Amino acid sequence: MxxxxxxxxxxxxxxxxxxxxxxxxxxxxxxxxxxxxxxxxxxxxxxxxxxxxxxxxxxxxxxxxxxxxxxxxxxxxxxxxxxxxxxxxxxxxxxxxxxxxxxxxxxxxxxxxxxxxxxxxxxxxxxxxxxxxxxxxxxxxxxxxxxxxxxxxxxxxxxxxxxxxxxxxxxxxPPSTLVQVATGVGFAAAGACSDWIFGACLVYDLVALSMGQSGGWSRLLGAYALGTAGIVGVRNWF
CATH class of the missing domain: 1.20.1260 (Ferritin)
Known part of the structure; x- marks a missing residue:
């Protein structure tokens, strides 16, 4: 060395x-x-x-x-x-x-x-x-x-x-409707441009946020996590 x-x-x-x-x-x-x-x-x-x-x-x-x-x-x-x-x-x-x-x-x-x-x-x-x-x-x-x-x-x-x-x-x-929509659009757009490494991180972020929140916002974040995972999976498959 x-x-x-x-x-x-x-x-x-x-x-x-x-x-x-x-x-x-x-x-x-x-x-x-x-x-x-x-x-x-x-x-x-x-x-x-x-x-x-x-x-x-x-x-x-x-x-x-x-x-x-x-x-x-x-x-x-x-x-x-x-x-x-x-x-x-x-x-x-x-x-x-x-x-x-x-x-x-x-x-x-x-x-x-x-x-x-x-x-x-x-x-x-x-x-x-x-x-x-x-x-x-x-x-x-x-x-x-x-x-x-x-x-x-x-x-x-x-x-x-x-x-x-x-x-x-x-x-x-609490998050406004605009914030909720922007969060979903932002993560979906980022997932569509991501490889499997960064895409997995984005999904993990959403799961962490979902688990840290409650009520409808938590459920929506969980749905965003599933949607982003699907986008990243399809993007990297093709």
């Missing part, structure tokens, strides 16, 4: 940003008030079932660790694959810094400031996967890992943005 001196900047910053985000999330879970306390104080129309967030992050972080190991060692990684990993690496670092910093403002109940960091992360991840990420190649482990990490970051970012924005600005306000 090459020495640290021979590592590129992003090879060093990527794992450091992961550790920063991971440490911040641990602090957020075990501090008082913790992240769940703030969630429960600020329920809104896009508040998900909170345990779905943890259920998403555990496997995602496993993929991140594998991706980081590939980035750090470059073992079995071709030159063109290195370029793809390093280009995403900068967006990855930005995302970890944003989400790690987000936690401190969230736990301080400063949701409007925390929303700024969520917005930066989500828009940067969505911009990357829609404009800069090369086509998926399942024969290439580094390529596949980059797609999984990038698209799961973007996918959970969509949920984060809906959640934080609604909690910051529309606490305890």
């Amino acid at each position: 090459s020495s640290i001196q021979s590592k590129s900047t992003v090879q060093i910053l990527a794992p450091l940003s992961f550790l920063y985000d991971f440490a911040a999330q641990q602090y957020g879970m075990f501090s008082s008030p913790n992240m769940l306390d703030i969630h429960n104080r600020n329920l809104a129309a896009f508040s998900p079932q909170p345990y779905f967030i943890g259920g998403f992050f555990f496997p995602q972080q496993c993929f991140q660790v594998y991706w980081l190991w590939k980035l750090w060692t470059r073992k079995g990684v071709k030159e063109e694959e290195v370029g793809v990993m390093e280009k995403f690496g900068w967006v990855y670092v930005l995302g970890n810094v944003c989400i790690g910093t987000w936690m401190f403002f969230w736990n301080s109940n400063d949701l409007k400031t925390s929303n700024i960091f969520v917005l930066i992360n989500t828009l940067s991840q969505l911009t990357y996967i829609t404009t800069m990420l090369p086509p998926l190649d399942t024969r290439s482990t580094p390529n596949l890992l980059t797609h999984i990490v990038a698209k799961t970051f973007a996918g959970i970012g969509v949920l984060d943005l809906l959640h934080n924005t609604s909690a910051a600005y529309f606490k305890n306000i």
